Amino acid sequence: MSNTELNNRVVNCLGAPWPEDLSAPFIDQLRGQGVGVVGCTANLTWDDTLESIENFEIVKAIVREHPGAYILRGVADLDNSDNRAKVGVLLGLQNPKALSDSLGLLDAFFDLGLRCLSLAFSENSYYGCGHASEVDSGLTSLGRQAIKRMNRLGIVIDLSHSGDRTALEALELSEQPVIFSHSTSRTLFNRPRSAPDPLIVAAAKKGGVICQDVRANTSVAEYVDWVDYCVKLVGVDHIGVAAQDDFHRSYKDTKRIAPYLPSYAAELKKRDWNDDRVIRRGGIGAKLLDRDNLAAEFQRRGYSDEATGKILGGNLLRVLRQVLPRN
Numbered sequence: 001m002s003n004t005e006l007n008n009r010v011v012n013c014l015g016a017p018w019p020e021d022l023s024a025p026f027i028d029q030l031r032g033q034g035v036g037v038v039g040c041t042a043n044l045t046w047d048d049t050l051e052s053i054e055n056f057e058i059v060k061a062i063v064r065e066h067p068g069a070y071i072l073r074g075v076a077d078l079d080n081s082d083n084r085a086k087v088g089v090l091l092g093l094q095n096p097k098a099l100s101d102s103l104g105l106l107d108a109f110f111d112l113g114l115r116c117l118s119l120a121f122s123e124n125s126y127y128g129c130g131h132a133s134e135v136d137s138g139l140t141s142l143g144r145q146a147i148k149r150m151n152r153l154g155i156v157i158d159l160s161h162s163g164d165r166t167a168l169e170a171l172e173l174s175e176q177p178v179i180f181s182h183s184t185s186r187t188l189f190n191r192p193r194s195a196p197d198p199l200i201v202a203a204a205k206k207g208g209v210i211c212q213d214v215r216a217n218t219s220v221a222e223y224v225d226w227v228d229y230c231v232k233l234v235g236v237d238h239i240g241v242a243a244q245d246d247f248h249r250s251y252k253d254t255k256r257i258a259p260y261l262p263s264y265a266a267e268l269k270k271r272d273w274n275d276d277r278v279i280r281r282g283g284i285g286a287k288l289l290d291r292d293n294l295a296a297e298f299q300r301r302g303y304s305d306e307a308t309g310k311i312l313g314g315n316l317l318r319v320l321r322q323v324l325p326r327n
Contacts, residue, residue, distance in 0.1 A: 009034065009035070009036025009037065009313050009317065010033060010034045010035045010036060010241075010289060010312045010313045011035070011036060011037045011038075011240065011241070011312070011313035011316040011317060011320075012030065012033075012035050012037070012038045012039065012241060012242065012243050012244075012286070012289060013039045013179065013181045013182065013211040013240050013241060013242045013316055014039040014040075014041070014092075014181045014182040014211070014213075014242045014244055015030065015035070015038040015039060015040070015242075015243060015244055015286055016038060016039070016040035016041065016089075016244070017041050017094070017182070017244045018041055018044065019040070019041070019042055019043060019044065019055045019058055019059050021040070021244070021245065022038075022040045022059055022062055022063070022089065023062065024062065024065070024066050026286070027062075027063075027066050027068060027069050027087055028068070029286065030087045030286075031068050031085070031086075031087055033286075033289040033290060033291065034289075034291070035087055035289065036086075036087065036088060036313060036317075037072060037078075037087070037088040037089075037090055037313070037316070037317070037320070038087055038088070038089055038090065039090045039092055039116060039181055039242075040059060040089050040090065040091055040092065041092055041093065041094050042055055042056045042059045042060075042091040042092065042093065042113075042114075043055040043056065043093060043098060044256065045094055045095045045121055045256075045257060046095065046097060046121075046256045046257060046260075047097070047098055048097065048098060049098050049099075049100060049105065051098075052093070052098035052109075053098075053112065056091065056109075056112050056113065056114075057112075059089070059091065060091075060112075060113060063089050068085065068086050068087060069086055069087045069088075069089055070083055070086050070087075070088055070089070071088075071089055071091065071113050072088035072089060072090045072091075072115065072320075072324075073113060073115065073324075073325065074154065074324050074325035074326060074327055075320075075321050075324050075325065075326050076326070076327055078317070078320065078321065078324075090115050090116055090156075090320075091112075091113045091114055091115055091116070092114070092115065092116030092117060092118070092156075092158065092181070093109070093114060093116075093117050093118060094118045094121050094158075094160070094161060095118065095120070095121035095125065095161075096117060096118065096119065096120070096125050096126065096127050096146075097121075097125065099126070099146075100126065101126045101142060103142070103145060103146065103149055106146060106149055106150070106153075106155075107149075107153070110153045110154075110155060114155060115154070115155055115156060115324060116155065116156040116158055116179075116181065117150060117155050117156070117157065117158060118158040118159070118160060118161050118162065118181075119139075119143060119146075119157070119158075119159070119161075119162045119166055119167075119170055120133075120161055120162050120163070120166065121161045122161065122260055122261065123260060125143075126140060126142050126143070127139065127140060127142060127143035127146050127166075128140055128143045128162060128163065128166035128169075128170070129162070129163035129165070129166045130161055130162060130163055130166075131161055131162065131163055131164075131192040131193045132192060132260075133163050136163035136164060136165040136166055137165070138163075138165045138166050138169045139166055139169045139170060139173070143166070143170070144169075144173060147170055147173045147174055148173070150174075151174060151175050151176050151323075153325070154323060154324045154325035155323070156176075156178075156179060156319065156320070156323050156324070157170060157171075157174055157176070157178040157179070158178070158179055158180070158181045159171065159178055159179070159180050159183075159195070159199075159203070160180045160181050160182050160183045160193075161193065163192075164196060164199060167195070167199055168199055168202060171199075171202060171203050171206060171208065172202075174206070176322060176323045177203075177206055177207035177208045177209070177319050177322060177323065178203055178206070178208045179203075179208055179209045179210070179211065179240070179316070179319060180195055180200075180203070180208075180209070180210040180211060181211055181242060182211055182213040182215075182242035182244065183195050183210055183211065183212075183213055183242075184210075184212055184213055184216055184226055184230075185197055185200060185210075185226070185229060185230060185233065187229070188216075188226050188229055189216050195210065197233060200230065200233060200234055200238075201233065201234055203238070204234035204235065204237075204238035207238075207318075207319065207322070208238060208319070209238050209239065209240045209315045209316055209319055210230060210234075210238065210239060210240065211239075211240035211241055211242040211316070212226055212227050212230065212239065212240070212241060212242065213242050213244075214241075214242060214243045214244065214284050214285065214288045215244065215285075217284060218284075219284070220284065220288060220293045220294060220297050221297060223284065223288065223294070223297075224294070224297045224298065224301060227239060227311065228301075231311075236307045236310055236311065237310060237315055238315060239310075239311045239315060240311065240313075240315050240316045241288070241289070241294070241311065241312060241313075243284070243285065243286045243287075243288040243289050243294075244285065244286065245285035245286050251273045254267055254268050254271075255268055289312075294312070295308060295312065298311070
């Protein structure tokens with residue numbers, strides 16, 4: 001497949017933030033939007049090792065059974081002409097808990113298909129500190145080893161949930177560009193989970209990409225306002241898209257997360273759990289990437305076809321081609 005064809009494909013960096021989000025109808029929706037690659041968190045956030053292995057296999061089975069999808073393991077998959085009209089699924093973890101304190105487990109999950117990894121979710125991990133840590137002490141010794149191992153294996157480093165110091169140390173140590181798979185500028189959305197502008201700039205200087213998280217926006221126009229801000233901050237070569245619905249939670253995951261996040265604890269108490277799925281919020285969600293939404297708004301604002309192509313997928317494809325295994 002030519003580079004021109006590749007750069008015309010859309011990349012939804014985290015379209016499926018939970019295993020249950022990756023379904024056959026969702027893959028069909030992605031194909032209709034022209035999506036060539038979608039990120040999928042292949043476990044529930046606080047799954048242990050065995051639960052994560054099980055969920056990885058569930059997600060992979062869904063992909064195997066769909067004729068229009070494949071597991072994205074390396075650059076050769078992007079170049080394979082047989083995948084021209086298919087959706088490549090980039091398997092990730094938003095929490096390294098499943099990897100425990102073992103670099104051997106990092107290797108094992110790589111063999112399972114892991115290609116994108118966050119360093120922490122909310123609280124501290126074996127690798128470093130999450131955005132909710134009261135004191136961010138930065139990368140641990142194991143975390144520094146894991147960064148080097150991820151570079152060697154071909155795993156994309158995701159800073160979306162990391163604490164500021166942990167994220168900065170990671171991108172400084174990494175020999176490969178890093179991403180924010182679903183985040184935004186803290187100037188636009190003032191919360192610890194957002195990235196401070198100096199961190200976004202530092203990541204961009206090393207070739208990184210920040211993918212604007214649609215969940216904070218109430219309209220396509222507002223979403224592009226926020227993209228405009230980041231383009232002015234770091235340039236059009238360092239912006240991507242994350243269009244996830246994320247409107248629901250299973251009882252299992254809500255119960256597990258409740259001790260960590262007060263909003264989930266309240267949800268656990270007030271909802272009727274006879275229905276396993278719960279509506280959390282309204283929003284644009286994955287519809288952002290419908291052809292008459294985001295691309296049309298970029299055109300209305302005078303973005304060139306080249307710039308639009310970079311934001312919709314070209315920038316992330318550049319990172320994937322640089323970081324993922326060649327074979």
